[in-house]
């Protein structure tokens with residue numbers, strides 16, 4: 001199986017803070033990885049670098065065949081549009097665009113828009129009747145499902161989710177997790193940051209960080 | 224999608240954008256009004272300088288006015304003396320010359336000023352006149368006349384109408400060959416050939432003044448006037464171009480004032496847009512970070528915002544221009560006492576200016592280019 005993520009000796013230093021302090025691991029295509037660790041341990045920094053939102057101070061990071069450490073700003077922009085689907089804790093929808101337009105925005109930045117495909121994606125996450133709603137008219141769970149549809153619309157190589165259920169109640173958390181499980185079973189590669197051990201157990205592997213160091217990798221699935 | 228995003232952006236921030244739009248509309252209103260005044264003044268100036276109308280006048284001298292001590296009647300000149308002197312001095316520089324005799328006759332009981340002249344010379348002496356009809360080709364023609372616009376209105380005349388003129392017990396009936404739009408005193412006069420006026424007033428051989436059109440610059444014209452004055456010591460000979468140049472200078476100063484006011488207003492409008500856009504840029508930091516995170520390039524994201532501002536500038540320019548043309552009409556009438564025509568080139572000009580001003584005011588949006596997409600995952 002192809003490797004989607006391969007990092008080695010990854011470091012990220014903010015002034016005097018070593019947010020990531022020499023991290024190495026790799027992720028196979030189709031794997032679901034849970035990233036866990038206390039607050040401030042470097043989880044978001046890791047996601048940012050893997051997603052091309054930030055560059056490492058040193059070390060190698062090859063994601064979907066691309067060495068993200070060597071890309072310039074515009075190269076990173078293309079990389080994000082083509083290879084990555086993001087799901088954020090705060091949902092982060094554009095407030096003045098409707099649900100379907102928020103999905104189309106990702107299409108627009110990727111290549112061309114296809115409203116029908118965007119509608120289908122929203123139907124798939126159970127929002128077929130909320131297409132023309134603005135984010136403010138949607139519940140948190142619904143907003144996060146729009147974000148999931150948006151993350152999927154360009155068929156990314158890697159889905160990065162930073163505490164995707166951190167702001168949701170149990171019912172909505174379950175809905176979003178069910179979606180992620182579905183995506184996993186369809187063969188998507190997912191890296192998900194979570195605080196909840198129960199959620200962490202759904203993954204194939206669990207990576208634990210502490211003070212920017214990788215302290216433990218746990219094999220969970222038995223496939 | 225670009226247009227759709229644009230519409231959503233405009234709607235999403237309409238509260239703030241309306242402030243900027245109002246500034247742009249107000250700016251465009253004043254700018255287009257000033258530009259319209261300015262262009263129209265320029266047109267009038269150009270008319271006065273580009274055409275060679277009458278620029279030298281021969282009028283009765285001081286001594287003649289006291290010939291009959293006690294009478295207030297305007298003194299006249301002997302046509303034969305003036306014209307023969309003119310012939311002597313006359314050179315190739317004289318493009319046109321014609322004597323004038325003014326009398327106040329009546330038409331249907333209402334007083335009207337009659338100017339008797341050589342109507343075949345009039346096109347060269349008054350090249351700026353706009354005619355509704357035909358010039359009169361011969362100075363011998365005693366059956367036709369030209370009537371000023373205001374006279375035509377007063378007596379309901381148009382080309383082909385007949386006007387009858389009475390002076391004491393004599394009268395004349397003339398066909399209107401054309402209605403004249405002169406933009407001056409000529410609008411309220413009737414122009415006939417010299418013999419018609421002389422016969423009505425029984426002033427055969429008498430004239431009130433001679434107008435000449437002489438080619439050359441101000442110095443050459445002055446030279447010619449001096450030579451003519453020597454040949455006609457009993458009369459006043461003076462160039463009249465200098466008056467126009469003084470007027471031109473004054474108008475030039477008014478233009479300078481107008482242009483500097485326009486620049487000031489453009490700057491103020493840009494500042495107002497700038498303030499609004501700076502606030503908007505702060506508001507949109509997260510949206511921009513998000514768009515970048517989703518793979519939107521800087522040029523695409525900032526381009527979207529600039530297009531939004533451009534639309535705003537165009538809308539402000541268009542609405543302001545309509546208001547501005549009305550304003551310039553009003554200002555023309557109230558302030559300058561002149562009819563200011565709407566100049567349609569004002570529209571593209573104002574709209575282009577307002578787009579530029581809006582884009583200049585949108586400078587803070589450029590800072591959005593620097594927003595790091597990673598803010599999206601922090602900021603909480």
Ligand SMILES: Nc1ncnc2c1ncn2[C@@H]1O[C@H](COP(=O)(O)OP(=O)(O)O)[C@@H](O)[C@H]1O
Nearest residue numbers: 014017018019038039040041042043044045046
């Ligand atoms: N942009 C930044 N500037 C300075 N320090 C930062 C920045 N981003 C993260 N950090 C620091 O790096 C460490 C790791 O942060 P982060 O990756 O957000 O942790 P986590 O997501 O695990 O809570 C923290 O100490 C944090 O304060």
Ligand SMILES: [Mg+2]
Nearest residue numbers: 043044045162
């Ligand atoms: Mg975090």
